[in-house]
Amino acid sequence: DAGVTQSPTHLIKTRGQQVTLRCSPKSGHDTVSWYQQALGQGPQFIFQYYEEEERQRGNFPDRFSGHQFPNYSSELNVNALLLGDSALYLCASSGTRISEQYFGPGTRLTVT
Amino acid sequence: KNQVEQSPQSLIILEGKNCTLQCNYTVSPFSNLRWYKQDTGRGPVSLTIMTFSENTKSNGRYTATLDADTKQSSLHITASQLSDSASYICVVTAVKGGSGTYKYIFGTGTRLKVLA
Numbered sequence: 001d002a003g004v005t006q007s008p009t010h011l012i013k014t015r016g017q018q019v020t021l022r023c024s025p026k027s028g029h030d031t032v033s034w035y036q037q038a039l040g041q042g043p044q045f046i047f048q049y050y051e052e053e054e055r056q057r058g059n060f061p062d063r064f065s066g067h068q069f070p071n072y073s074s075e076l077n078v079n080a081l082l083l084g085d086s087a088l089y090l091c092a093s094s095g096t097r098i099s100e101q102y103f104g105p106g107t108r109l110t111v112t
Numbered sequence: 113k114n115q116v117e118q119s120p121q122s123l124i125i126l127e128g129k130n131c132t133l134q135c136n137y138t139v140s141p142f143s144n145l146r147w148y149k150q151d152t153g154r155g156p157v158s159l160t161i162m163t164f165s166e167n168t169k170s171n172g173r174y175t176a177t178l179d180a181d182t183k184q185s186s187l188h189i190t191a192s193q194l195s196d197s198a199s200y201i202c203v204v205t206a207v208k209g210g211s212g213t214y215k216y217i218f219g220t221g222t223r224l225k226v227l228a
Contacts, residue, residue: 043219103155
C-alpha cells in the first residue's frame with residue numbers, strides 16, 4: 001500500500017499563474033481533504049471531497065477549486081496565484097471510519 | 113467556537129530527557145483526538161488517536177493522555193532522541209450529527225528541538 005501520494009513534490013510559479021496539484025488517496029479511502037500550511041503555522045483546511053463533490057469548505061477564496069475523480073484521486077487548482085499562496089499543500093485521505101486521516105508528503109508551492 | 117490550543121509553542125530539550133506537550137480544546141461534539149508528528153517540509157504522521165472513553169494511549173516512547181472532562185490532552189515523550197525534533201500537532205475531530213460529516217480542528221503545534 002503506497003499510502004497517500006502527492007505530485008509534484010515542489011513547484012515554482014509566478015504571480016498570476018495557475019497551478020494544479022494532485023493527490024491519490026490511500027487504498028480503501030474515499031474522502032480527500034486539502035490543507036494549506038504556511039511556514040511555521042498549522043495546516044488550514046481548504047476543502048473536502050467525497051463522492052466527487054465538495055462536501056465541506058474552509059475560508060478560502062474561489063480561486064481555490066478542486067475536483068475528485070471516480071477513482072477517488074483529487075486535484076487542487078489555484079488560479080491567479082498570489083505571493084501569499086506560497087505554502088506546503090497537504091492532502092489527507094480518510095475512509096468510512098472517521099478516526100482515519102492519513103496525510104501525504106505534501107507539495108511545496110513557491111510563488112515568485 | 114471550535115478551537116484547539118497547544119502549549120508551549122516551542123521547546124528545547126537535551127537528548128535523553130523527557131518532555132510533555134499540552135493540548136486544550138473546545139470542540140463539540142467531540143469524536144476523537146489525534147497527535148501527529150510533522151518533520152519540517154513533510155506531511156504529518158499519526159502518533160496516537162483517542163476516543164472519548166480512552167484515557168491513555170502509547171506508541172513506543174510516545175504516550176498520550178486524554179481528560180474528556182477538562183478537555184485536555186498531553187503528549188509525553190520519554191528518553192528523547194535527536195529524531196524527535198519536529199512539530200507536534202494536536203487535531204480534534206468533531207462530528208456533525210445528522211449529516212454524518214466530520215471536521216478536523218488543528219492546533220498550531222509545538223515545535224520541539226532535541227539537542228545532543
